[in-house]
Amino acid sequence: MASGEAGRGSARPGSQPKRLEETMRGRLGRDCVYVPSCRFGLYVALRHWCPPGGRVLMAPVNDDVMFFVVRAAGLRPVQAPLNPLDASIDVDAVPDRTWASLSAVLTTNLYGNPDPAPRLRAVCDQLGIPLFEDAAHAIGSEVGGRPVGAWGDAAAFSLSKHVGAQAGGFLALARPGLREAVERTCADLLLPRRTTAELAYAVRPYAEAAVRGLRLRRAARATLRMLRRTEREEIRMPLRPAELARAAASAPGLDGHDPWVRVDMHDYRATAGRLRLRRIARRLDRLDEVLEACRAGTGLLLSTRWAKPAGEVQPLFRVPLFVADRDAAIAALARRGITVGYLYDPPLDDYAGPDFTDLSPAPGAARWFARHALPVDPLRARDVVEVLERSGARPVEVPGGRARPGPAAGGRGPTRG
Numbered sequence: 001m002a003s004g005e006a007g008r009g010s011a012r013p014g015s016q017p018k019r020l021e022e023t024m025r026g027r028l029g030r031d032c033v034y035v036p037s038c039r040f041g042l043y044v045a046l047r048h049w050c051p052p053g054g055r056v057l058m059a060p061v062n063d064d065v066m067f068f069v070v071r072a073a074g075l076r077p078v079q080a081p082l083n084p085l086d087a088s089i090d091v092d093a094v095p096d097r098t099w100a101s102l103s104a105v106l107t108t109n110l111y112g113n114p115d116p117a118p119r120l121r122a123v124c125d126q127l128g129i130p131l132f133e134d135a136a137h138a139i140g141s142e143v144g145g146r147p148v149g150a151w152g153d154a155a156a157f158s159l160s161k162h163v164g165a166q167a168g169g170f171l172a173l174a175r176p177g178l179r180e181a182v183e184r185t186c187a188d189l190l191l192p193r194r195t196t197a198e199l200a201y202a203v204r205p206y207a208e209a210a211v212r213g214l215r216l217r218r219a220a221r222a223t224l225r226m227l228r229r230t231e232r233e234e235i236r237m238p239l240r241p242a243e244l245a246r247a248a249a250s251a252p253g254l255d256g257h258d259p260w261v262r263v264d265m266h267d268y269r270a271t272a273g274r275l276r277l278r279r280i281a282r283r284l285d286r287l288d289e290v291l292e293a294c295r296a297g298t299g300l301l302l303s304t305r306w307a308k309p310a311g312e313v314q315p316l317f318r319v320p321l322f323v324a325d326r327d328a329a330i331a332a333l334a335r336r337g338i339t340v341g342y343l344y345d346p347p348l349d350d351y352a353g354p355d356f357t358d359l360s361p362a363p364g365a366a367r368w369f370a371r372h373a374l375p376v377d378p379l380r381a382r383d384v385v386e387v388l389e390r391s392g393a394r395p396v397e398v399p400g401g402r403a404r405p406g407p408a409a410g411g412r413g414p415t416r417g
Contacts, residue, residue: 016277023284024157024170027139028150031179032170035186037268038136038158039069039261041171043254044185045154046073046104048178049130052252054103055358056132057094059115060347060366061087062108064236066134067348068260070106071244071356074252078102078358079349084365084398085308086113086320087373091120093362099127106132107152111342111375112316114143117151130154136169137161137317140291160265161317162290165280168272189254190271231263235343236351244356291315297378304385306374306395318342318375321384324394326374332391338380345370364399372396 017034024032035041050056052074058066060079070077078101081093087110105124107115117133124131133155135141138148139162149155149172159168171186173179231237237260250256254269262268272280294315301307306321323329330340347366349359360366376384 016274016281017272020168020277020281020284021170024172028147028155028172030150030155030172030174031176032157032172033179033182033186034272035156035169035171036167036190036270036272037160037265038134038156038169039065039265040186040189040269041154041156041169042066042106042132042134043069043073043261044171044182044189045132045156046070046075047252048182048185049132049153050075050103055101056104056106057089057098057102058106058348059087059089059108059110060349060360060363061110061344061370062134062348063342063344064348064351065261065263066106066108067352067357068257071248072251072254072257072261075103076358077348077352077356079347079360079363079366081360081362082365082369084368086110087366087369088113088115089120090362090365091116091123095361098358098361099123102127102129104130104132106134108134109136109138109141109148110344111318111320112137112141112148112314113320114138114141114148114314116143117146117148118144121151132156135172139163139287140294140315142312142314159280159284162294162315163280163283163287164290165283167267167276168280189269191269192271235345237263239352239356241353241355294378297381300381300385301376301378304388306388306393308398316378319378319381320369320373320375321388322372322396322398323374323388324372324396326372329374329388329391329393332387332393333376333384336383336387338377338383338387340374340376342375343370343373368399 020034021032035044046069050073055076055078056070057078057080058070059082061082067077078098080089082088083090087108089107105120107117107120109115120131130153131151133149133152135149135155136158139157141148149157153174155172157170157172159165171182173182247256254261295313298316298319299313301319301321302313304321306323308322333340347363347370349357349363350367
């Protein structure tokens with residue numbers, strides 16, 4: 001462990017984490033370790049499998065927090081070429097010299113659309129490197145006849161997305177024998193729970209309900225800006241390159257990169273209290289109901305003229321529609337009280353530059369997706385369709401008229417001679 005990281009965790013309260021872990025194990029057929037957040041779980045996986053100085057292939061259309069998690073683990077992000085329809089890794093477009101240089105591959109499963117995990121699993125096995133799945137958006141999604149999260153050496157899940165718990169996650173493990181070692185790593189990295197944070201978590205749903213009921217969203221956002229509690233004025237957080245370069249000296253370690261990794265979730269590595277765990281458990285018990293509603297909304301949205309060809313309908317966390325004027329569409333939806341978030345523009349290589357990441361060899365698809373994708377909540381599907389129809393939103397064509405391949409389709413992968 002990096003200096004300053006060890007020995008600050010505490011025992012998990014009661015048996016609630018074990019109940020949560022068993023629930024998730026039943027879905028995946030894998031051992032699952034409860035973690036306070038997906039980003040924390042991914043950091044633990046990277047530290048366990050990848051020696052510092054390695055290189056990790058990842059998608060440039062992704063949350064910048066995950067980019068900083070990779071760097072905090074002492075690893076170099078390598079940006080992959082993408083399929084322009086769903087921003088998944090385009091296996092065939094990754095150069096052989098890039099495959100040969102990698103220490104690991106990290107999927108994104110953006111919005112719940114699966115990456116080609118069967119092919120990536122085969123390539124990683126051929127190269128002898130681990131595959132990690134970022135499944136934050138993808139509880140309930142499947143690929144190649146298995147759930148997302150059942151292909152990698154490890155998979156990190158978020159309970160803030162489909163579950164709506166605003167906290168918690170899981171690290172799913174392919175090898176059951178690793179559980180104790182991973183739990184020890186988690187305990188070394190966890191911070192003690194803070195009473196003020198637990199109280200804030202307890203009252204947050206009631207405060208949010210009051211804001212919605214009184215239609216005070218704009219006033220609430222303005223107040224947060226005035227108090228400097230917002231950390232993103234733009235889609236991407238400020239890179240602060242000079243500070244980021246200095247933080248590299250402390251990697252691997254979360255402490256030096258904490259100003260970037262904690263954005264939007266300051267309790268990402270805090271030990272959970274009983275109240276938080278009970279609320280998470282209640283939310284997780286309703287997951288199948290939420291997934292069924294998401295699947296229905298996804299089906300409706302994918303049937304519209306703004307959607308691109310897709311295979312099996314998944315219970316997506318967000319459905320990417322493609323419109324010619326995204327800003328106008330966002331404004332029209334906002335007037336109906338529908339917020340569009342989870343935009344990842346510009347791609348990570350354009351955002352961070354060559355000082356901090358290897359650039360994609362074919363950046364065009366990622367730039368197109370990041371510029372045009374309109375990720376909408378399938379639970380508001382009917383309202384979204386009505387707003388877009390009334391506003392006259394025009395669809396935009398995929399460059400080259402590319403159709404989406406099946407997720408488990410064959411392909412060459414890297415060649416070796």
